[in-house]
Amino acid sequence: MANTMYPCLWFDGNAKEAATYYCEIFKNSKITDENAFAVGFELNGNKFMGLNGGPKYKFTPATSFVVECETQQEIDYYWNKLGEGGRYDQCGWLDDKFGVSWQIVPAVLKSLLADPQKAPKVAQAFMQMSKFDIATLENA
Known part of the structure; x- marks a missing residue:
């Protein structure tokens, strides 16, 4: 079974x-x-x-769905589509028009945060973002 x-x-x-x-x-x-x-x-x-x-x-951000994106184009697509009629938040989070919470994140974020030299700068950069910007994170 x-x-x-x-x-x-x-x-x-x-x-x-x-x-x-x-x-x-x-x-x-x-x-x-x-x-x-x-x-x-x-x-x-x-x-x-x-x-x-x-x-x-009702839905709350205590439960969210993560959409891991390979490109900035994918981030932009899901950010715009899922956020339309909903509410945008910090660090890639949004609530869609039904109240469901989503995290639209770049796949590269894991490796950037795994680098002890780069992680503090990357974290500082993404804490300032609403929608993630891959180029800014990679150049942090």
Whole structure:
């Protein structure tokens, strides 16, 4: 018996709208099933469930999804698409129009922070950013 784990996102009656929105943004994504209570969907091969749970619970930044990007073009794309109608924050964080929190981060950040010589300057640089800028981080 296989154990499959995936997140269930609690929406206030608009799970299908949210799933459709996310599937339009992420390549290789699709709605896999739906009923009156929930919608199943995949984003880049990652399984999710959207539950039409009602107004009782709201999203918080305590849970977020990290989108690791190889290029500045990818960062710009996800930052603009996911942030549209939502709220932008510091250090690559944003809340989308449904209140779901995302971190749009450059893949190179891990290696830059792993370098003990460079890490303090990189950290200082990204603490000043809202949307990450790869060139600024690499030149810090």
